[in-house]
Amino acid sequence: MRFTPIVGVVVGLALTVSACGGDDGGDDGGGGTAKQSTEAQLSGRGPITFVSGKDTSGNRQKQVDAWNKDHPNEQARIIELPESADQQREQMIQNAQTKSDAYTILNMDVVWTAEFAANRWLTDLPKSQFDVSAMLPPTVATAQYRDRLYAVPLNADGGLLYYRKDLLDAAGVKEAPKTWDEVWAACDKVTKTSEGKGVSCYAGQFDKYEGLTVNVSEVINGAGGSVVDASGKPTVNTPEAKKGLDVLVQAVKDGRIPKQAITFKEEEGRRYFESGKLLFHRQWPYQYALANKKGTSKVVDKFAVAPLPGVSGPGASTLGGHNLAISAFAKNKATAADFIKFITSEESQRADLLATSQAPPNAALYDDPELVKKFPYLPTLKASILGAKPRPIVVKYGDVTTAIQEETYNAITGKTPSDQALSSLQTKLGQLIQP
Amino acid sequence: MATTTKEPPSAGAAKTPRPPKKERDVQGSGRLSALLLSPTIMVLALVVGYPVIAAFRESLYKRGEVLDAQGFIVESERFVGLDNYTAIFSGENADAFWNAFYNTTFFLVVTVSLETVIGVAMALIMHQALRGRAFVRASILVPWAIPTAISGLLWRWIFQTDGVANAIIGRQILWTTDGFHAKLGIIVAETWKTAPFIGLLVLAGLQMIPREVYEAAKVDGASAFEQFRRITLPLVKPALLVAVLFRMLDALRMFDLPFVLIGPNKDSVETLTMIAWQEANNLRYGPAAAYATVLFVYIAVLAYLFVKLLGADVIGEARQQRKPSAKRKKLGKVSA
Numbered sequence: 163m164r165f166t167p168i169v170g171v172v173v174g175l176a177l178t179v180s181a182c183g184g185d186d187g188g189d190d191g192g193g194g195t196a197k198q199s200t201e202a203q204l205s206g207r208g209p210i211t212f213v214s215g216k217d218t219s220g221n222r223q224k225q226v227d228a229w230n231k232d233h234p235n236e237q238a239r240i241i242e243l244p245e246s247a248d249q250q251r252e253q254m255i256q257n258a259q260t261k262s263d264a265y266t267i268l269n270m271d272v273v274w275t276a277e278f279a280a281n282r283w284l285t286d287l288p289k290s291q292f293d294v295s296a297m298l299p300p301t302v303a304t305a306q307y308r309d310r311l312y313a314v315p316l317n318a319d320g321g322l323l324y325y326r327k328d329l330l331d332a333a334g335v336k337e338a339p340k341t342w343d344e345v346w347a348a349c350d351k352v353t354k355t356s357e358g359k360g361v362s363c364y365a366g367q368f369d370k371y372e373g374l375t376v377n378v379s380e381v382i383n384g385a386g387g388s389v390v391d392a393s394g395k396p397t398v399n400t401p402e403a404k405k406g407l408d409v410l411v412q413a414v415k416d417g418r419i420p421k422q423a424i425t426f427k428e429e430e431g432r433r434y435f436e437s438g439k440l441l442f443h444r445q446w447p448y449q450y451a452l453a454n455k456k457g458t459s460k461v462v463d464k465f466a467v468a469p470l471p472g473v474s475g476p477g478a479s480t481l482g483g484h485n486l487a488i489s490a491f492a493k494n495k496a497t498a499a500d501f502i503k504f505i506t507s508e509e510s511q512r513a514d515l516l517a518t519s520q521a522p523p524n525a526a527l528y529d530d531p532e533l534v535k536k537f538p539y540l541p542t543l544k545a546s547i548l549g550a551k552p553r554p555i556v557v558k559y560g561d562v563t564t565a566i567q568e569e570t571y572n573a574i575t576g577k578t579p580s581d582q583a584l585s586s587l588q589t590k591l592g593q594l595i596q597p
Numbered sequence: 598m599a600t601t602t603k604e605p606p607s608a609g610a611a612k613t614p615r616p617p618k619k620e621r622d623v624q625g626s627g628r629l630s631a632l633l634l635s636p637t638i639m640v641l642a643l644v645v646g647y648p649v650i651a652a653f654r655e656s657l658y659k660r661g662e663v664l665d666a667q668g669f670i671v672e673s674e675r676f677v678g679l680d681n682y683t684a685i686f687s688g689e690n691a692d693a694f695w696n697a698f699y700n701t702t703f704f705l706v707v708t709v710s711l712e713t714v715i716g717v718a719m720a721l722i723m724h725q726a727l728r729g730r731a732f733v734r735a736s737i738l739v740p741w742a743i744p745t746a747i748s749g750l751l752w753r754w755i756f757q758t759d760g761v762a763n764a765i766i767g768r769q770i771l772w773t774t775d776g777f778h779a780k781l782g783i784i785v786a787e788t789w790k791t792a793p794f795i796g797l798l799v800l801a802g803l804q805m806i807p808r809e810v811y812e813a814a815k816v817d818g819a820s821a822f823e824q825f826r827r828i829t830l831p832l833v834k835p836a837l838l839v840a841v842l843f844r845m846l847d848a849l850r851m852f853d854l855p856f857v858l859i860g861p862n863k864d865s866v867e868t869l870t871m872i873a874w875q876e877a878n879n880l881r882y883g884p885a886a887a888y889a890t891v892l893f894v895y896i897a898v899l900a901y902l903f904v905k906l907l908g909a910d911v912i913g914e915a916r917q918q919r920k921p922s923a924k925r926k927k928l929g930k931v932s933a
Contacts (some may be wrong), residue, residue, distance in 0.1 A: 248878065255880070277880075280670045308668040369773070370862055425773045431756065523624065557835035560879040564862055575774065596664050 178301045179317045188551035190279070202292065203432050208406045208494040210501060214269035215252065216245045221517035229504055236497040238267075244403045247271055258283035267501060268491040269311060272483050272552065273559050279307035280557040285488040292503070300550045301523040314489055314506050314556045315523035317514070320481030320546035321380060321470050322539060324435060324443040324453070330463040338468035339442075342384075342409050346418060349441055361419035366444035367436060368410070369427050370571045375553060375563045376480045377444065378570045380470060382406035384477030389566065389591075390554040396591035398584045399449065404507060405473055411573055424575060429446045436461055444470060447480065447521055450539050467539045468548050479550040481496070521547075528596065537579050565590040649893070656681050656886035671783040681887035691874060693864075694888075698895075701868045703780070708787045713841055715788065716795025717833075723796065724803045734800075742933070748842075749857030752786040775863045783855050784868055791847070795840045802836025803829070838907055842900065849896045869895075905921045 179454040217223060217240065225240050241264075243250040256283065257265045267385065270278065277285045288309050288376055290365055292595065294302045297315055305313035325338055347357060352358035367373025371388040379389050387402030396506035411418040416418035426434070428445065436459040443449075448552065450467065453459045488498045504510060515533060521543055528544035556562050565587060573583035599797035659681065685694050693855045723734045727789035728824055740748065755761045756772035763813040772782045806829065814824050854876065861875065 252878070278662060282669055282672075370775070371860060422769065422771060425758055425771050444926055450894065519685065557668075558662075560880065566874070567862060571775070596662075 165289055203573075204285070204288070204488075204495040204499045206494040207236055207497045209239065210266040210498050211239050211241050211264065211578065212267045212501070213241045213243060213257075213265045215247070217242060219518040224517075225505055225510060225514070226438070229501060233500075234495075236494070236500075238497075238501055240542055241265065250253050251284075251475050254278075254489075255338075256420050258489065261491045262495050263489075265269060266498050268487045268489055269316065270300075272481060272485055273310055273563075275305060275485060275487070276307045276555045276557050277559055279310070279312045279489065283490050284312045287314070287488070287499070290350050291499060296508070296525060297523040298445050298525050298544070298547050298554065300547055301483060304481055304483070304552045304555070305487075310478070313323065313485035314487075314502050316484045316486050316506060317520040318360070318523045319446050319521060319549050320547065320550050321376070321479040322447060322450075322467040322542060322546055323443050323450060323470050324465055326352075326438075326441050326464055327360075329358045329441055332342035338466065339471055340469075341379045341471050342473055346413075346441055348451045349418060352441055355369050361439055361441050362420040362423075364413060364442040364444075365423040365431050365440055366417060367427055367431060368414075368419070368424050368453055368571075368574060369430075370567050371427060372563060372567075373427055374571060375566045376482070376576075378407060378410070378566060379411050379480045379551070379553055380444070380477060383480070384470060385409070386473065387563070388551070390556065394556070394595060396588055396595055399588040403584055404581055407570060407573055407584060409578075410475065411580050412518050415576065416575055421485055435465075438464075446495055447537075447543055448519070450537070451519060466519065467542045469542060469549065476545075476549065479546045481547065481550045481552050483521075498531050501584055518545065545565050554595075561594050562591060563584065600644065603816060612620070629920055630664060652886045652893075653890055655882055655889050657883070659883040660880065677883065681884045681931050682891070684884065685887055693867070694869075697867045697869045697872050700780075700866060701849060701851070701892075704783065704851055705845060707784055708791070708848055709841060709844050710789045711784070712792040712795050712844060715792040717799050717837070719796030720799035720833075721829075737796060738793050740790045741797070743790070745790065745853040746857050748786060748790050749854050752782065752854075753858050754787075756782050756897070761816045773859050777867050779859045782858060783851075786858055787851070787854055791844060795837075795844060798836050798840035798843075799833055802833040804822070805836075808831045815905070821898055838903075840879065842903055845899060845903065846896060849892065849899070858892060 185506055212222075212226060214222065223240060232342060243253050251271070254265065254268055254270070254274075258278070268278075268284075275284075286473045292311060294311070294314065298318060301315040301318045302311075305311060305315055307501055323338065329352045330336075330338070332350060333348070333355045335348045335351060337525050338350050339345040349363035353361065353363075380391060380450075382398070382403045383406070385402045385406030387400050387404075387406050388397050389403075391418050413559040414421075414424070420440075422434075425430070428447050428449075431440075431445060433442060435445070435449070436453050438460040444506045453465060454462050456462050466480065470479050472478065486502050488495055488502070506523075508524050508526060512527055512530070512533070513522045514520065515522050515527060515538070519537065521540075525544070534540050552563055553559075569578075569583040569587040571589070572578045573580045575578060578586075622733075627635060657678060658674050659677045660738065661671050661675070663671045663673075665671050683692060719737050723730070723737060726734060736862070753773065755764075758769060758771060770778055772778050810828055810832070811824060814828055819827065850870050851868050851872040855863075855868060856871060859866045859868075861871060869888060873885050873888035873892065876888060880884075
């Protein structure tokens with residue numbers, strides 16, 4: 163009986179460990195299906211599942227219903243995952259590690275492709291079967307790993323420069339700026355006018371999370387540099403990369419990026435922009451409709467969008483979005499392939515854009531006059547995506563993005579000089595990325 | 598003194614028939630109790646023992662991370678012995694570990710101390726026979742009833758740059774950026790949320806103290822402070838220690854509050870559980886399990902020391918009082 167209190171303690175502890183570790187989920191074994199042939203066999207017909215994050219618009223269910231009506235023997239069923247991207251990835255990985263056939267089609271964030279493909283969790287899609295030529299090339303790049311296609315783009319996201327047209331007009335600036343120098347010059351003019359008194363120049367997403375990786379990659383790409391070059395080598399210790407990062411470092415230092423922007427994720431920045439206190443904002447297309455909503459926004463009809471600025475010319479956006487892949491352990495892959503073709507067809511994409519205002523990968527839709535009328539930012543977004551660069555396509559993406567955030571956050575907050583941050587980032591990336 | 602004379606009757610009366618029985622069927626009851634307990638023990642072994650052992654086993658393995666010529670991961674899981682552990686303490690991640698270890702301990706000491714003081718104060722207030730007592734009790738417990746992730750969100754709104762916290766102090770502090778202020782934010786939110794827990798357990802302890810003790814003290818002319826120090830604190834100690842022990846275990850595995858309120862990868866609030874999560878999230882299950890095991894051992898050691906040094910008794914006073922109660926009963930009878 164002497165040990166009873168200890169038993170009680172141990173119970174508590176055990177729950178602790180199993181709760182935070184959660185890692186006894188049997189990833190031993192291994193190797194079993196590793197010997198798949200590289201040229202995938204898309205065979206088997208029958209019921210499939212469509213695994214995806216929360217369907218906020220309800221349109222996905224509509225699309226699945228339409229498919230099910232025409233394919234009584236190949237029914238598709240939606241499996242809804244949590245809203246957080248981390249949790250979606252976690253569940254997909256768990257499904258893959260148990261080699262379960264519960265998940266057929268995976269709706270994946272663009273940055274997961276390399277990791278999933280390298281682990282052989284995805285089915286290699288024959289390029290002959292999937293015609294991706296009608297899609298914007300950068301979006302297709304995110305679906306590939308080592309020149310093989312593992313997914314089909316479902317929707318695309320690119321950064322846009324939101325700017326206060328009314329304030330620029332008042333200050334006599336005729337055109338949206340294309341370079342950083344023009345951005346700062348325009349800002350200096352605006353803050354001197356009576357209308358523009360007290361507004362902050364620029365903000366993006368600078369909190370220490372995925373958004374920082376996106377923003378930093380953009381300024382580095384926009385300065386002619388890159389985080390990882392075409393052959394997969396890290397290249398952040400270059401003068402171009404430093405020039406790019408210094409744009410942000412300098413702007414924080416001289417207050418053109420307001421101090422609180424260091425805490426901004428998408429939503430904090432959006433609220434700030436909508437409160438009318440911000441002149442330029444790097445943001446995704448979703449802000450367009452929200453900032454035009456009367457009642458919550460003070461900048462209704464007062465703003466416009468432009469492609470992101472660069473150092474000596476137009477900048478390069480980072481790509482966001484989602485791709486559809488087929489799990490390597492799924493059954494009925496032939497049905498899955500048909501379903502993907504159905505849902506990524508121009509017609510479905512058009513309906514999806516109208517229902518969810520999520521941008522499609524399909525190039526032709528950006529020039530559709532009816533759509534452009536409803537979504538005036540489409541032509542700008544097309545330019546943004548066409549000039550966009552994917553985030554590093556690396557197997558250990560989680561570690562890579564953490565390293566980027568760690569070092570560049572220190573640089574932006576002034577903790578370390580930018581060249582020192584970049585050279586230590588170069589070392590870290592060198593260890594993480596295996597050629 | 599008042600304590601020893603007043604308490605025994607209730608405790609002693611319940612156990613009057615025990616001592617003789619105990620000697621007679623030592624073996625029989627042992628076997629019977631083993632039989633009766635076996636289902637419980639089996640369930641415990643399954644839901645407690647197995648995960649712990651499986652996690653420990655996992656911590657001795659490492660997953661291959663090498664890519665082959667086509668860019669595929671060469672699947673392998675090899676036994677690495679204690680490598681995952683030595684990497685924690687001496688590898689390039691050692692700094693991160695010690696930082697997280699320090700943070701975890703810092704949060705433990707600061708939040709639990711604050712919560713204890715505030716919790717006891719809350720309990721004393723709740724214990725008073727005020728008119729709106731039920732309402733006060735309910736409202737003090739509200740923070741405890743809110744899920745941690747939700748309270749993390751609430752406090753993030755409070756601590757954002759244009760939030761309530763900055764409006765009140767009249768300065769612009771960027772609470773969610775890396776730095777000591779982030780720690781402060783966590784401490785405030787954590788204390789707000791869990792002080793009521795200690796308050797509730799201490800209140801239960803307070804209600805067990807018989808009124809007569811205080812009356813006797815009043816007759817003897819004890820001041821309010823003396824009553825608190827000599828009567829309330831010693832008598833409420835068992836309940837208080839259990840509450841503090843539970844809070845310690847909880848504080849050591851703090852995860853959701855810093856994760857939601859401040860965010861992952863921020864050194865000033867990174868706790869051991871967050872490192873373990875980070876490793877697991879990047880598919881390094883071996884090292885993740887090693888971190889979890891180290892945390893497990895740390896918690897076990899602290900809890901053991903706490904139980905040993907302060908005599909916190911998780912399952913009540915029965916065990917402690919069995920021996921003295923027999924003596925006291927005799928004394929009581931004699932004096933009566």
